[in-house]
Amino acid sequence: MHDEFLMGNEAIALGALAAGVNVVCGYPGTPSTEVLETVARRRGDRVYVEWSVNEKTAMEIAGGAAYAGARALVTMKQMGLNVASDPLMCLEYIGVKGGLVVLVADDPGPISSQTEQDTRFFAAFSKVPVLDPSSAEEAYRMVQEAFDLSEEYVTPVFLRPTTRVSHGYASLQVKDPGEYTVHEPEGFVKDSARWVIFPRLSFANHRKIEERNVRLQDVFSASPLNRIEPEDDACPCARKGIATGGFSYTYVMEAREQLGRLRTLKVSTPFPFPEKRAVEFLSGLDEVLCVEELDPVIERQLIYVCGKYGLTTRILGKMTGHMPLSGENSRDSVLSAIASFMNVPLPAASEEASDPPPALPVRPPVLCAGCPHRASFYAVKQAMKGRKTIFCGDIGCYTLGNAMPLDMVDTCLCMGAGLGIAQGINHLEKDRSCFAFVGDSTFFASALPGVVNAVYNQAEFTLIVLDNSTTAMTGHQPHPGTGRTMMGDVVEKVSIANVLRGIGVTAVETVDPLNYQAAVEVVRRTADLPGVKAIIFRSPCVALFRSASRVTIDPARCVGCKKCIREIGCPALSIRDGKAVADPAQCNGCTLCAQLCPTGAITGGEPHA
Amino acid sequence: MRKNIILCGVGGQGTVLASRLISAAAMARQIPVMSAETIGMAQRGGSVFSHLRMGENLFSPMIARGEADLILAFEPGEAVRMLPYLKKDGQMIVSSRPVMPVTASLAGNVYRAEDMLDYLRAHVSRLLIVDAEKALREVGSPKVLNLILLGAALKCGALGLEEADLKEAIRRQIPEKFHELNFRALAYE
Ligand code: SF4
Numbered sequence A: 001m002h003d004e005f006l007m008g009n010e011a012i013a014l015g016a017l018a019a020g021v022n023v024v025c026g027y028p029g030t031p032s033t034e035v036l037e038t039v040a041r042r043r044g045d046r047v048y049v050e051w052s053v054n055e056k057t058a059m060e061i062a063g064g065a066a067y068a069g070a071r072a073l074v075t076m077k078q079m080g081l082n083v084a085s086d087p088l089m090c091l092e093y094i095g096v097k098g099g100l101v102v103l104v105a106d107d108p109g110p111i112s113s114q115t116e117q118d119t120r121f122f123a124a125f126s127k128v129p130v131l132d133p134s135s136a137e138e139a140y141r142m143v144q145e146a147f148d149l150s151e152e153y154v155t156p157v158f159l160r161p162t163t164r165v166s167h168g169y170a171s172l173q174v175k176d177p178g179e180y181t182v183h184e185p186e187g188f189v190k191d192s193a194r195w196v197i198f199p200r201l202s203f204a205n206h207r208k209i210e211e212r213n214v215r216l217q218d219v220f221s222a223s224p225l226n227r228i229e230p231e232d233d234a235c236p237c238a239r240k241g242i243a244t245g246g247f248s249y250t251y252v253m254e255a256r257e258q259l260g261r262l263r264t265l266k267v268s269t270p271f272p273f274p275e276k277r278a279v280e281f282l283s284g285l286d287e288v289l290c291v292e293e294l295d296p297v298i299e300r301q302l303i304y305v306c307g308k309y310g311l312t313t314r315i316l317g318k319m320t321g322h323m324p325l326s327g328e329n330s331r332d333s334v335l336s337a338i339a340s341f342m343n344v345p346l347p348a349a350s351e352e353a354s355d356p357p358p359a360l361p362v363r364p365p366v367l368c369a370g371c372p373h374r375a376s377f378y379a380v381k382q383a384m385k386g387r388k389t390i391f392c393g394d395i396g397c398y399t400l401g402n403a404m405p406l407d408m409v410d411t412c413l414c415m416g417a418g419l420g421i422a423q424g425i426n427h428l429e430k431d432r433s434c435f436a437f438v439g440d441s442t443f444f445a446s447a448l449p450g451v452v453n454a455v456y457n458q459a460e461f462t463l464i465v466l467d468n469s470t471t472a473m474t475g476h477q478p479h480p481g482t483g484r485t486m487m488g489d490v491v492e493k494v495s496i497a498n499v500l501r502g503i504g505v506t507a508v509e510t511v512d513p514l515n516y517q518a519a520v521e522v523v524r525r526t527a528d529l530p531g532v533k534a535i536i537f538r539s540p541c542v543a544l545f546r547s548a549s550r551v552t553i554d555p556a557r558c559v560g561c562k563k564c565i566r567e568i569g570c571p572a573l574s575i576r577d578g579k580a581v582a583d584p585a586q587c588n589g590c591t592l593c594a595q596l597c598p599t600g601a602i603t604g605g606e607p608h609a
Numbered sequence B: 001m002r003k004n005i006i007l008c009g010v011g012g013q014g015t016v017l018a019s020r021l022i023s024a025a026a027m028a029r030q031i032p033v034m035s036a037e038t039i040g041m042a043q044r045g046g047s048v049f050s051h052l053r054m055g056e057n058l059f060s061p062m063i064a065r066g067e068a069d070l071i072l073a074f075e076p077g078e079a080v081r082m083l084p085y086l087k088k089d090g091q092m093i094v095s096s097r098p099v100m101p102v103t104a105s106l107a108g109n110v111y112r113a114e115d116m117l118d119y120l121r122a123h124v125s126r127l128l129i130v131d132a133e134k135a136l137r138e139v140g141s142p143k144v145l146n147l148i149l150l151g152a153a154l155k156c157g158a159l160g161l162e163e164a165d166l167k168e169a170i171r172r173q174i175p176e177k178f179h180e181l182n183f184r185a186l187a188y189e
């Protein structure tokens, strides 16, 4: 064993390696991404790791490996679970041979997601057991337990951290590689009665699954995973208790130190729910406050337990208006909720300042200085000026093209949806010029069926592929178009242009968006062609391939018209004493601003024309 | 020893690395550390923070209002935003240089760093304002604000760590070609 300072996601990766995981796959998504990256960095040569093209594929690969007796880990964010739900729902009915752990990171807030869906509910729906860690340390242990559970009960098992667990850091003790379990997969054994899903098999297995999950309730009730932190005898509210789980547990424990210790139930297996442990916790309590994020999962379960066992404890939480219905909890929000539940005053924090602070700047996230997406959006905007248009966006850094002054994202729904939405609108409004913007990684993950559909069903729209040779938003992962794999191999790149032509898109143009004139011309020439046409804007992400060059703005020639700032909103540009200046710490020398400046005041940077 | 430290600023300013260095230095002294920070979309120019806690018997890496012993603010507006977290007699170290959001430049409602600093002067008894413009110029790189602020925190004793601890952390966390520059920034006064 040795000490390391680890992010929750890194701890999960090391836990999986310690458990002898053989295959790890997934698709990037905040806050889950670092798990797989850490496996790739720290694996021995016995472990196979890949970024799969999307979560559904990843789930199937992990399933296949588990059929062959391997220990497999598949990673994704909660949105990705929607994509992977088809194979997962069925896998639960078929079962596994080697342990299969499904890591799904939830995102209360939401901080970087489209929804606040709760994987604990998904667990109950799919009948897959779920472990819900409160800290990096717990996550490290739980992932190892999850593999054992999966093999013992022949089922996939969820591990569900939330953002603060995944991205929190702690110093913790982990095993040395020499202490790792070695898991030798037996290999796939043919048995069509086991591995081929037919209605009859599903019927038989459904019953077994339900019975097993009832058994698991008892197993989990007896497990230290679900524990009762006792009340202090001195505590003034002896007949009140708190039920919690996940990261909120850490807030509750801090509040206990400050306000007095109420009896506290920590639920680490929200499904199957540890009923007997809950009954033990509830006995003698008049009121329980449930402190959890996302959906009221523990709260509903406790209400159910009270009904089932004839208990009269009042269960308070989100459904009774005692806790907020959406968003993240915080140290302060939990402290004040518990204080008012206990009827005690809040400990004095800092004094509220009597005079209000000056108005604080709002800081919406923006595309990086020099980001090629800015140039792509701007070229399309200029080329289509005055026309009736719709710009359907997608998921990635380029969603930020919605911000002023670009204002180039009219819709955004989920991965790959922009193509479908553009087609839907096109069938209704033939006079509107419809555009769908998709990033290169998203293109491979979920845009292909949309292109095939459009070609087949004779839709008319322009597909814009923003190809920056990486998955930028989640921290730069490779994908099929980059020609690099997580095993460290350099492979043939899958060509986006060839894929599009193969599907039957006849007009496919590729252009460097940072060459402003050329980019605008390509858009003008292409957008009015009939049918489905595609423009690939190719230029690497500046956060990945940082350029050392910058522009300088000659104050003698700058007339202060602010055109550069008004038109493209690059964060490196600002006005000082009436003249534009480019911040050398941010500028990447993309020269987009220089190409717009009417007086030629901006020089330097990397030439693109 | 127990210490709660908040680092705050704007995405891209290097708060994460600074927090990583403090943690590594504390770990090397066998002090348990926990931290939490902004990762993801907000890193693209949004407000970012790191909460960092050192000491025994901590449950949560998050710091509550009025609990921070030290706030290391990379930007005056962000310093004001985080002020409610500062302990009554807590130390605040703030860079004087504002980072204007593009939206403010566009709308023409840029704020004045001086207003923010004045507000801090009126409300923080232990305030240290670092003239970032001057410091960066003298150290000779626009990208080492994080080390300059860490250096300031060291010198006023607010970190509970020694310069040698941080230097060792730099050696282990940062590529060698940057060591000289980083040491210089750390030692700047
Ligand atoms: S990370 Fe890359 S793709 Fe994302 S905004 Fe920055 S330059 Fe653009």
Ligand code: SF4
Residues within 6 Å of the ligand: A369, A370, A371, A550, A551, A570, A571, A572, A573, A582, A583, A586, A587, A588, A589, A590, A591, A592, A593, A594, A605
């Ligand atoms: S060249 Fe102009 S547009 Fe490009 S990054 Fe520098 S300031 Fe921004």
